Amino acid sequence: xxxxxxxxxxxxxxxxxxxxxxxxxxxxxxxxxxxxxxxxxxxxxxxxxxxxxxxxxxxxxxxxxxxxxxxxxxxxxxxxxxxxxxxxxxxxxxxxxxxxxxxxxxxxxxxxxxxxxxxxxxxxxxxxxxxxxxxxxxxxxxxxxxxxxxxxxxxxxxxxxxxxxxxxxxxxxxxxxxxxxxxxxxxxxxxxxxxxxxxxxxxxxxxxxxxxxxxxxxxxxxxxxxxxxxxxxxxxxxxxxxxxxxxxxxxxxxxxxxxxxxxxxxxxxxxxxxxxxxxxxxxxxxxxxxxxxxxxxxxxxxxxxxxxxxxxxxxxxxxxxxxxxxxxxxxxxxxxxxxxxxxxxxxxxxxxxxxxxxxxxxxxxxxxxxxxxxxxxxxxxxxxxxxxxxxxxxxxxxxxxxxxxxxxxxxxxxxxxxxxxxxxxxxxxxxxxxxxxxxxxxxxxxxxxxxxxxxxxxxxxxxxxxxxxxxxxxxxxxxxxxxxxxxxxxxxxxxxxxxxxxxxxxxxxxxxxxxxxxxxxxxxxxxxxxxxxxxxxxxxxxxxxxxxxxxxxxxxxxxxxxxxxxxxxxxxxxxxxxxxxxxxxxxxxxxxxxxxxxxxxxxxxxxxxxx
Numbered sequence: 091x092x093x094x095x096x097x098x099x100x101x102x103x104x105x106x107x108x109x110x111x112x113x114x115x116x117x118x119x120x121x122x123x124x125x126x127x128x129x130x131x132x133x134x135x136x137x138x139x140x141x142x143x144x145x146x147x148x149x150x151x152x153x154x155x156x157x158x159x160x161x162x163x164x165x166x167x168x169x170x171x172x173x174x175x176x177x178x179x180x181x182x183x184x185x186x187x188x189x190x191x192x193x194x195x196x197x198x199x200x201x202x203x204x205x206x207x208x209x210x211x212x213x214x215x216x217x218x219x220x221x222x223x224x225x226x227x228x229x230x231x232x233x234x235x236x237x238x239x240x241x242x243x244x245x246x247x248x249x250x251x252x253x254x255x256x257x258x259x260x261x262x263x264x265x266x267x268x269x270x271x272x273x274x275x276x277x278x279x280x281x282x283x284x285x286x287x288x289x290x291x292x293x294x295x296x297x298x299x300x301x302x303x304x305x306x307x308x309x310x311x312x313x314x315x316x317x318x319x320x321x322x323x324x325x326x327x328x329x330x331x332x333x334x335x336x337x338x339x340x341x342x343x344x345x346x347x348x349x350x351x352x353x354x355x356x357x358x359x360x361x362x363x364x365x366x367x368x369x370x371x372x373x374x375x376x377x378x379x380x381x382x383x384x385x386x387x388x389x390x391x392x393x394x395x396x397x398x399x400x401x402x403x404x405x406x407x408x409x410x411x412x413x414x415x416x417x418x419x420x421x422x423x424x425x426x427x428x429x430x431x432x433x434x435x436x437x438x439x440x441x442x443x444x445x446x447x448x449x450x451x452x453x454x455x456x457x458x459x460x461x462x463x464x465x466x467x468x469x470x471x472x473x474x475x476x477x478x479x480x481x482x483x484x485x486x487x488x489x490x491x492x493x494x495x496x497x498x499x500x501x502x503x504x505x506x507x508x509x510x511x512x513x514x515x516x517x518x519x520x521x522x523x524x525x526x527x528x529x530x531x532x533x534x535x536x537x538x539x540x541x542x543x544x545x546x547x548x549x550x551x552x553x554x555x556x557x558x559x560x561x562x563x564x565x566x567x568x569x570x571x572x573x574x575x576x577x578x579x580x581x582x583x584x585x586x587x588x589x590x591x592x593x594x595x596x597x598x599x600x601x602x603x604x605x606x607x608x609x610x611x612x613x614x615x616x617x618x619x620x621x622x623x624x625x626x627x628x629x630x631x632x633x634x635x636x637x638x639x640x641x642x643x644x645x646x647x648x649x650x651x652x653x654x655x656x657x658x659x660x661x662x663x664x665x666x667x668x669x670x671x672x673x674x675x676x677x678x679x680x681x682x683x684x685x686x687x688x689x690x691x692x693x694x695x696x697x698x699x700x701x
Contacts, residue, residue, distance in 0.1 A: 092189045093161040096251040098261045099278020103157035110287030111140045111161045120169030122161045125176045125185045127258050128154030135174040158251045160187035167212030177216045179223035186219040189268040190247035191373035233257050234305045241316045247361030261306045265298040272296040279306045296323045343689045344490035348674050352534035354495040357484040358502045367527045370510045378479045385435040391420045391451045392439035395493040401570035402666050403504035410512035420447040432459035439465045441496040443473040467496045490689050492581045494674050529661040536658040540671045551679035560587035561609045567666045568612035575673030582691045583681035592625040603634040612669050615641040616662040626650050
């Protein structure tokens with residue numbers, strides 16, 4: 091996600107905007123740009139970081155009290171001076187900055203070209219700014235009306251800040267799927283991707299909702315929907331400093347990020363699932379989708395939690411899209427002289443986008459001629475730069491070292507890719523495709539329900555906080571969840587824990603089971619439920635202590651288990667997203683009770699950028 095800053099008021103806009111862009115640079119630094127109005131348009135943009143923009147502007151006059159600025163992570167179009175934001179319409183009437191992806195930009199572009207419009211960049215953003223201008227001139231309407239009408243024709247996600255050079259005292263902001271906040275000061279207004287550029291100027295803010303359009307004039311703000319429905323601005327007070335805002339009132343970043351998962355999953359699929367739940371749009375894969383559909387083999391590479399997400403992806407892609415999948419540790423893949431064919435597709439998964447082994451594996455795969463896709467959470471990172479295409483997870487910044495919401499966002503993306511391929515390859519009927527898309531959209535509310543059982547997790551954690559070993563068991567989609575649950579416990583509590591396929595218990599791990607060995611069994615009802623029942627019986631026969639994750643209403647495994655945590659009923663393709671949440675909470679509370687630093691566990695770092 092890119093960074094947006096806008097200002098209208100009595101201050102010099104450049105100072106407000108450039109400082110705000112520095113605050114938001116974690117959102118992307120492929121390129122940056124700024125436009126300030128003062129009789130004429132003063133626009134500067136360049137490839138690189140905000141500091142490069144500062145150097146580019148240095149010594150040039152840039153005065154005015156209304157302007158917009160942007161720091162970019164490239165989606166449509168490579169990072170260069172031309173593709174950098176802001177973008178100006180062909181006739182110079184509108185200037186626009188944009189977060190998000192316009193899914194139907196290709197169709198809109200063709201229509202505009204047929205009407206005489208010419209384009210200089212590779213971006214979807216330039217299509218949007220020209221669409222607004224076309225409606226403005228053709229309909230002889232105001233800038234506000236032109237923006238609202240244009241947005242009714244757009245499919246996708248956006249956060250926008252727009253200037254009209256014929257209305258030089260107006261700043262327009264709009265949101266769908268990409269957050270925007272408006273700061274309200276004394277005769278001045280601020281627009282930004284989040285509150286960090288705003289809090290030093292005002293503690294009064296308005297959070298835009300999807301389909302909101304804010305028309306800001308000097309000393310006046312009007313809020314309405316894209317359909318011209320008037321809204322009453324809800325001005326809220328920020329009474330926290332920047333660090334506290336980032337923690338959101340939680341004691342730890344990890345707990346905050348666990349509880350953010352309903353929102354982060356929703357943000358990951360929002361704008362990518364059609365309103366009628368009958369289509370998935372992944373704009374980042376638009377130009378490579380034919381090759382992805384034709385792939386004879388998919389190789390998924392990652393490290394740690396991202397590797398576990400890849401294992402879930404293997405089950406999803408093979409079941410729904412009927413394509414062979416191999417999942418590799420990037421650290422092994424890069425060194426073992428792997429066999430890579432030119433018609434292979436390699437999917438690289440990394441929360442940080444900077445993982446050294448994954449980057450090296452990407453370079454190896456590209457050298458061999460494979461198509462390399464990225465799934466990444468951090469904008470402006472190396473992996474999005476070095477892959478051929480990809481999808482951003484929209485999980486937002488993840489500060490806790492032990493990854494939580496990044497995992498569920500990655501699995502959400504892999505689920506959408508598998509469904510899209512299954513549909514395009516003809517393995518899913520329209521009815522089944524729609525049914526499974528709906529299952530994805532129901533996940534956030536089901537996780538909310540799971541989070542409501544946090545107190546029950548705390549009671550179980552109290553019992554096992556002094557335990558020295560754990561065993562996690564799962565079958566099918568739940569095997570990677572068992573691995574992830576064990577990893578979370580190891581990372582932050584320093585308890586030895588191992589995850590296994592439940593059927594493999596008889597091939598060694600069963601020797602470890604006694605009355606001192608807690609065994610976490612992911613036993614939600616799916617196609618392997620009856621087999622898991624047998625595994626639980628084997629553990630109980632050897633006096634093992636069983637903590638089960640079961641589907642609501644389950645009685646059979648509940649009666650066998652010593653402790654039970656429930657998850658709502660769901661289709662098995664999304665159950666891994668539900669089952670992992672109580673395991674995250676269990677690891678968190680056990681670590682907390684052991685006096686561990688859950689956000690900064692020993693010997694670990696958030697991004698592994700060295701071998």
